[in-house]
Each structure stands twice: as C-alpha cells, then as structure tokens.
Amino acid sequence: MTERVQRMKRLLLDREYRKERSEEILDFSGDIDAQTDYGIFTAYMQKTLENEKPLFYGDDIFGFNRSYAHSAICEDNGQPCFPSHIPCNNTPDYSLLMKPGLDRVMTELRQKPKNDFYDALIKVLELTLAFCDRYRQAALESGNQKLYDALSNVPRNSPTSFYEACLFQKIIIFILRVTKHEHITYGRFDQYMYPYFKADLDRGVSQEELFETLELYFLSINLDTDTYIGMQAGDNGQSMVLGGFDAAGNSVFNELSRMCMEASLELEVIDPKINLRVSKRTPDEHYRLGAQLTKKGLGFPQYCNDDVVVPGLIKLGYAPEDAIDYTVAACWEFIIPGKGLEAPNVTAMNFPLVVREVIDRHLMDSPDFATLMKHVEQGIIDKIEFLRARYNSLEKLRQHRWYRCSPIMSLMTQGCMESGKDFARFGSHYYNLGCHGAGISTAADSLAAVKKMIYDDQSIDKTTLLTALKNNFEGFAPLRNQLLACPKMGSDDDYVDAIAGQIMDYFAKNLNGKPNNIGGIWRAGTGSAMEYVRFGKVTPATPDGRMNGEPLACSFSPTLQAKPKGPLSTIRSFTKFDLSNIINGGPLTMELHSNVFRNTDGEEKVASLVKLFVLSGGHQLQLNTLNRQQLLDAQEHPEKYPNLVVRVWGWSGYFRELDPEYQNHILQRTQFMV
Amino acid sequence: MGAIFSVEEFSTFDGPGIRMTVFMKGCPLRCMWCHNPEGQSFHSQYVRSQNGCLHCGACLAAGGGILTADSISVCPQNLIRLCGTEISPEAMIQEIEGKLWMLNASGGGVTFSGGEPLAQPDFLMSCLDMLEGKTHRAIQTSGFASKEIFAEALKRCEYVLYDLKLMDSELHKKYTGVDNRCILENYRTLATSGKPFITRIPLIPCVNDTLDNITQTAQFMSQLGVTKVELLPYNKAAGAKYKMLGREYITDFDPSVPPQSHTEVFEHYGIGVKIL
Numbered sequence A: 001m002t003e004r005v006q007r008m009k010r011l012l013l014d015r016e017y018r019k020e021r022s023e024e025i026l027d028f029s030g031d032i033d034a035q036t037d038y039g040i041f042t043a044y045m046q047k048t049l050e051n052e053k054p055l056f057y058g059d060d061i062f063g064f065n066r067s068y069a070h071s072a073i074c075e076d077n078g079q080p081c082f083p084s085h086i087p088c089n090n091t092p093d094y095s096l097l098m099k100p101g102l103d104r105v106m107t108e109l110r111q112k113p114k115n116d117f118y119d120a121l122i123k124v125l126e127l128t129l130a131f132c133d134r135y136r137q138a139a140l141e142s143g144n145q146k147l148y149d150a151l152s153n154v155p156r157n158s159p160t161s162f163y164e165a166c167l168f169q170k171i172i173i174f175i176l177r178v179t180k181h182e183h184i185t186y187g188r189f190d191q192y193m194y195p196y197f198k199a200d201l202d203r204g205v206s207q208e209e210l211f212e213t214l215e216l217y218f219l220s221i222n223l224d225t226d227t228y229i230g231m232q233a234g235d236n237g238q239s240m241v242l243g244g245f246d247a248a249g250n251s252v253f254n255e256l257s258r259m260c261m262e263a264s265l266e267l268e269v270i271d272p273k274i275n276l277r278v279s280k281r282t283p284d285e286h287y288r289l290g291a292q293l294t295k296k297g298l299g300f301p302q303y304c305n306d307d308v309v310v311p312g313l314i315k316l317g318y319a320p321e322d323a324i325d326y327t328v329a330a331c332w333e334f335i336i337p338g339k340g341l342e343a344p345n346v347t348a349m350n351f352p353l354v355v356r357e358v359i360d361r362h363l364m365d366s367p368d369f370a371t372l373m374k375h376v377e378q379g380i381i382d383k384i385e386f387l388r389a390r391y392n393s394l395e396k397l398r399q400h401r402w403y404r405c406s407p408i409m410s411l412m413t414q415g416c417m418e419s420g421k422d423f424a425r426f427g428s429h430y431y432n433l434g435c436h437g438a439g440i441s442t443a444a445d446s447l448a449a450v451k452k453m454i455y456d457d458q459s460i461d462k463t464t465l466l467t468a469l470k471n472n473f474e475g476f477a478p479l480r481n482q483l484l485a486c487p488k489m490g491s492d493d494d495y496v497d498a499i500a501g502q503i504m505d506y507f508a509k510n511l512n513g514k515p516n517n518i519g520g521i522w523r524a525g526t527g528s529a530m531e532y533v534r535f536g537k538v539t540p541a542t543p544d545g546r547m548n549g550e551p552l553a554c555s556f557s558p559t560l561q562a563k564p565k566g567p568l569s570t571i572r573s574f575t576k577f578d579l580s581n582i583i584n585g586g587p588l589t590m591e592l593h594s595n596v597f598r599n600t601d602g603e604e605k606v607a608s609l610v611k612l613f614v615l616s617g618g619h620q621l622q623l624n625t626l627n628r629q630q631l632l633d634a635q636e637h638p639e640k641y642p643n644l645v646v647r648v649w650g651w652s653g654y655f656r657e658l659d660p661e662y663q664n665h666i667l668q669r670t671q672f673m674v
Numbered sequence B: 001m002g003a004i005f006s007v008e009e010f011s012t013f014d015g016p017g018i019r020m021t022v023f024m025k026g027c028p029l030r031c032m033w034c035h036n037p038e039g040q041s042f043h044s045q046y047v048r049s050q051n052g053c054l055h056c057g058a059c060l061a062a063g064g065g066i067l068t069a070d071s072i073s074v075c076p077q078n079l080i081r082l083c084g085t086e087i088s089p090e091a092m093i094q095e096i097e098g099k100l101w102m103l104n105a106s107g108g109g110v111t112f113s114g115g116e117p118l119a120q121p122d123f124l125m126s127c128l129d130m131l132e133g134k135t136h137r138a139i140q141t142s143g144f145a146s147k148e149i150f151a152e153a154l155k156r157c158e159y160v161l162y163d164l165k166l167m168d169s170e171l172h173k174k175y176t177g178v179d180n181r182c183i184l185e186n187y188r189t190l191a192t193s194g195k196p197f198i199t200r201i202p203l204i205p206c207v208n209d210t211l212d213n214i215t216q217t218a219q220f221m222s223q224l225g226v227t228k229v230e231l232l233p234y235n236k237a238a239g240a241k242y243k244m245l246g247r248e249y250i251t252d253f254d255p256s257v258p259p260q261s262h263t264e265v266f267e268h269y270g271i272g273v274k275i276l
C-alpha cells in the first residue's frame, strides 16, 4: 500500500470527513411544477446539482462525493413525487456512455426526432456536463490539478487512461445517486474497464501506479457508503463481478480481475463487494485468492458457478451471448447488464407459511404423505398466482413503486436510444420478474418431520401435532424435542433433501416462464433477501420445531434449528437438485470460524471447499468468516446460533455449549476486520 | 462395533487436504489437560450444555436425579444430548462413502482420532481395511498401545499424527495416568518405518514446556532423524466441556499461564517447528 493510499484509508476509517457534508434535508416540494416523470426527474436533478458542492477529501483524486448526507424531499400533496429506490437493483452498461463520451452521445441525440424522451436524455447530459464544468473549476481552485486535467477530457470524451475511466464511472454513479437510484451495481468491472487498463499497461504505465489508482478508486467509492438507503449499513448494492468465461469456455479472468481481488484484500473495506464467477475450469489459484479474501471476514467473495447459471439463464430464454455476460444485481440475482429492466426481487414466496397453512387445513384429511404433498403443490400454485396477480401489469408494478422511467439508465441500456423508449418502457430486451423462494429448508424440514412422525413412524397423532403447533409448543417440550431430532437439511440426508427437491420443483415448474404481462417472464429463485427475518416474524410455529416468529434461514441454507453434520454434508444437501432450473439467484450461505484460517493450510482448505461446491453443481455460495459482532450477538442470544461451531485449539464445539467465560475467551482471541 | 462420539467434516488440523475425522470414544489415558473429556469413557454419556439453561430442573427430575433419555425429551431448551454412538464398521464407512470423492478431490482423506483409536483395534482395523485404496487414511494417536496393535494400524494407514507428551516416565504417569514406555517404543517404530508422520506436542504450562522436557524430547526425536514437529500451545478453553459432563476441571498447573514453546531448542536439534 502506498503512503497516499494509506493516508486515504485512514481518512476513510476515522470518518471525520463526514462532518464536511451537510445533514440538512432539502425540501423541493412546491418548487417542482413538472407533471411528467421526465419533467420531475430533470427538474429534481437540476435542483439537486445546484445545491451540491464539490468536496475534496484529503488525497482523493476522484471527488464526486455527496455534499448532502440525505436526499432532498420532493412531495406533492404529502405524497413523494420523486421517491427513492426506483429504479434499483440493476446494472447498466457503462460503456454506452464511456466509449463514445458524452459529447458524441449528445450529437447523436440531437439528430433524433424531438420528443419528451430524447429531450430528457439531452437534458440529463447537459446538466451533467454543466456540473462537471463547475467541478472542474473547483478542482483547479483547490489545487487538485490531476482531477482538473482529467475533467478537461472526461466525461465529454472517451477516457484516455484507466484513471479517467474510473473517474468517468464515478461521475455517472454520482449522478445516479443524486437522482435517487439505489443499488446500482458495478457489474463486470474487470471486463468493461479492461481496455483502458490494458492501454495504460501497453503505454508503459507501471503495475504499481495502476494498482494505486485502483485502490484509491475503491476507497473513494467507500466514502459515501453511509448515505445509502439500505436495510443495513453496507447494504448499498456496490457489488462487482469478476471473472467468468467466454462463449468458447475460456476464462476471461484478467490482470485487472486479479488486481481487484488484491486491492480488496489489502484494503479490507466493505466496498466493492466482490463476486467471483467460477466454473469447473477455474484454476485452483483463483480459489486461493478467494479464500484469502474470505479470511478477512468481510463476507465476500460470493461465488457464482457459470456451469449452472449460464445454462439456467438460457433455459429461461436468455440469448446465449447474453447469458454468458451475466452479472449479479445488488445481492445475488443473476441479471444481464444494460439489457433491460429486470426486477428479480419484485416479490418473495414464504414457503414455511405455505406449508403451515397446508398442514392446518389438510393434515387431517391427507391419508398419506403423497396426498399431503399434492396439497403443498396446490398451496404453492395458489401463492404463485396470488403473487403474480399483484404485479402482472405495468400499472400494478408502478403502484408498487417499480418501473419508474429513468433517462440516465436509458442512456446506459442497450436499445433505448435506437427505439426511442425508456429502459423502463420496454426500449430494451429483458423485462423479467423474479420471485425469491424464502425458507426452503424450514419448509422441507417441516414436511420431513410430518412424514416421519405422522406417516412413517406413526409416533404421534395428527391432532396432537396440530394442537402443539397452535400452542407454539407450549406444554409440548417432549414433542418439540422429537421434532427437532427429525432429519434436517444440511446433513446429506435424502429423506429431507428429496422433499426440498420436490418443493423447488413445484415452485419452478409453476412459475418459471409464466408471462408477466410486461413482455417478460417470471423466474423462480432460492434467495430470501431480508425476508428471512420478516417472513419468520409472521410465520407461526412450524413442525420442524421452529417456534412462532423465529427467523428462517438466510437464502438457501440450513435452518437455525438444524445441526448440520458439516460443510461437506451441507454442500451435498444443497446441491442434489438441478439448480439451473431455479436460477433467479440466492446462495447457500455457510459460516466459517476464523480459526479455520489460523495458518495458511486453512486458506488452501477453504479454497478446496469452494471448488468442491462448484464441482457438486452448486449455483451460488456465500462464505462468512465469523466476526466479533456475530459472536457477541451469539452470546446474548445463544438460541439464534445453535450451529455456530468454534474451533479452539484441537477441538470443535458448538459456541452455545461453551461456558460464558470460554466464549469470552474466544472473543478475545479472535481477530476481526471491520 | 465401535464407539464414536463425533464425526467432523472439515477438520483443518488433522492432516492434509479436507478430511473427515472420526472421533472414537474411549481412552486409556487421563491427561490432566484433556480438552475432549467426552472422549475418555468408552460408554455413552448424557451431556447437558449450559447456555440457555433455565435451571428448571426438569431434566434431573425426569431421570430420577440423573440424566437419562427422558431428560432429553423434557428439556424445554433442547440442551441434553447423548454423547456417543455404537456403530458398525460398515455403517461407519457408509456414512463416509458419499463424501469420499470430495475428500479425495481436495487431496484429503479420513483421520481416526479420539479418544484413542488404537484402544478399539478391531473396529479401527476393519474401517481402515474397508477404506484401503479408496482414500488417504490417517490416525491420530497417543501411541499407547501394544507393539502388535500399533504395527497393524501402521500397515493400514498412509499418515500418522503422533502425540509426544512427556519424556520423564514418572511425570508421564502423574499427568496422564499411564507409563510412557510403550509410547516411546512405538514412536521409535514409527520414526524408522518410513511412513509419513507428524509429531505433535500439546504444550502444557509448567508441565511439559520446561526446558528439561523440551530438550529431552528434541534429543529423542533428533536421534531418530525426525526433522519436524507441531506444537499445540495449551488453551485456556480446554476445560470448557467438563461442565457439560457434570465434571469439574481440576489441574495442578495454572491454566492462565501461557506455555513456552522453546522453538530454539528444536531448531538447535535441526527440527522445524510449526505452531498450531
């Protein structure tokens, strides 16, 4: 790390710079008299930019940080007329602006017929350029020569260096942020940025200099992370996808991909969140790099398996050349950058609730398990139809605050300029909607317990189970303990894993490919987003032994009630299905204790583990190295972390089974990165 | 049949690659610092974890003053479990089999640990035989076994993790309950067998981390041409599991003193040190 990078990192981490921002919340209500979406958009953008002041922090060479911590309000009759977070969770095609530069795009736009759409695009570019000019002047005045020089070229023209390319992107992201676009991701940064990077290398720019630029860029995109609107701090969609394969199956992991990994490793900051595309052909060395990063305890990289994802997307109707260009939306949904407006997280299915409702209603009249499963399928179908009906038209999607027009996103979405239609008005290619499948493990475990105790072993009668569930197991501790001892996902037990397969099959079969009435289809997935808590709260006790309101597993993972045999069994449990059939996204999540990494063998072994996941046909994997925060929480709420395994010296145990003094001891020993 | 108390799937410190480790129940030694007390008895035991306990007493009431199968059933917090399973070698292998390709793909294998695996020779040998040619087999042992049993086990595995605790036989008896003669004898056999192995020393403060003991150990190893050792510094958390068994953790050494590793002594004898 160069001194400059070190200084910048210190500045970032001590957070003092944030004081330079204004905490004031501007109110534009009444100032914006526009009526149309575009009118409001450009008026809001203009007003915001007028208020934004150039802020230069320490050694930052990028600028374009927000001078207001909060977005301005803009209401009409008490209703937000320019709400945030729309559109969100998307990846644009940055190169559509970057390659030609804004001037050329503008020239092209001026030759288009005059209408609201093109006018809005032009207006957005004009406002951007005007703001950049003001910024450039401020850079000069504050002695920031490098930035001043670069702004003489970008964003008007195509970048002439890697630094200018990063700056170009920073400007775009800034514009997106001040116009309330949230969770817009970096996508395949190592691919679209590579030409600029390579040109620098060819011109003789040293690796060290490029690395410093990249590190400074990564730090600069962390400066505003606290101003994002997310479910949790850090939930800001600043994710980046590295690597992947071309149509011929060759790896496109390049020098820049590696450098991004290395910068992330060295900086240890929360953004960008790295996703690594891997496959059977990924060399061990990439897994090792990934494992080193996992060790940092930041929760990334997340892995996506091309062998499963690409065929899965093709099955859903994506063109093969688009499928191989996939990236992930803010969290994990697989989308194609700059090729439409997909809302892969528009809604979510609560499997455990469906199962509980089916059991309440049909357990008594189901003479065998197969009959009960028929009811489960019907329950899933009914829920699918209910959810689809909520979103099956543009009008309804708009009611739910989706599909707002955006001139800036249209500029970076293929086909919009040509078709003259907004990216949210179907000017591009893909308009699919996705439905998460939350709590698959709770649902499967619950049905497995019913199958075993009611139908196979006949060790309890139906009325007793229904009464116990109704009473949240109060007065039924022995029964609950028996239910807890039934087969659970995560232990490589076909008894329950097969049921999970059936549930996913019902879900996929009845949802995938169904039209969504906006020119696209529905996609079924294995994610949960934040629903694992929210759905948990509204779902009463389930036959797997889970009590009222307890959370579900995060995404595609064993429940909190299960005691998985270990990571190998967990991988097997969660890869027994053809995951390419349920490819909206949603990772198997596994926690590793940081002790795994006590010596370098650990990295090697974690690398092997990820490789085994990929070879097993898993679609997406998230590995967490446990951090202090979680252990502290586990101390206060041991019931939430029954499976937290800690390795201390030569032995392993469940964290909750240790005496508090030993827990404290582990807390003291464990080194964590924040 | 064999008695086991746990099977781990990702033990990162029990040999090369990703390994499954079978922890066998029962050990003839009684090391004062033992961190796996549930591995000492050959019999199954009911254990009660402490965290989340409501102290409602239901468990003991159900078992008439002791923990029984009924205690498992009545605990509202699901804190009681039976530690220890009787399992046939066939069933044991069946449990491992589905994951063998994963172990092999990572350059790993199966490790039999404990307790003391050599204390259940029939079960151990059958398992090792069944895994022959299928994966990389290792045993982790205190070496406390007859010459014959040790030789049989050695034939059936590719790798040995061998503990050396104390050189002085009196002290060895005092701290582990047994004489170390056969342990040193078997170590000699191992060191001269040509079989890949690693020596491990649990470093216990003021017990075996003394300059005296370390020097004797290093001398002994170097005479046999051993060139590497792994040290496991004693960890305060070693006593964590005793309460679960309703036992008290009593030591005559001070667990809070950090042990000395005396790496320079090993290095003096040409032995490379890795601290785990």
Ligand code: SF4
Residues within 6 Å of the ligand: B048, B052, B053, B054, B055, B056, B057, B058, B059, B060, B074, B075, B076, B077, B078, B079, B080
């Ligand atoms: S029954 Fe469970 S909660 Fe009650 S005292 Fe026993 S272990 Fe504790």
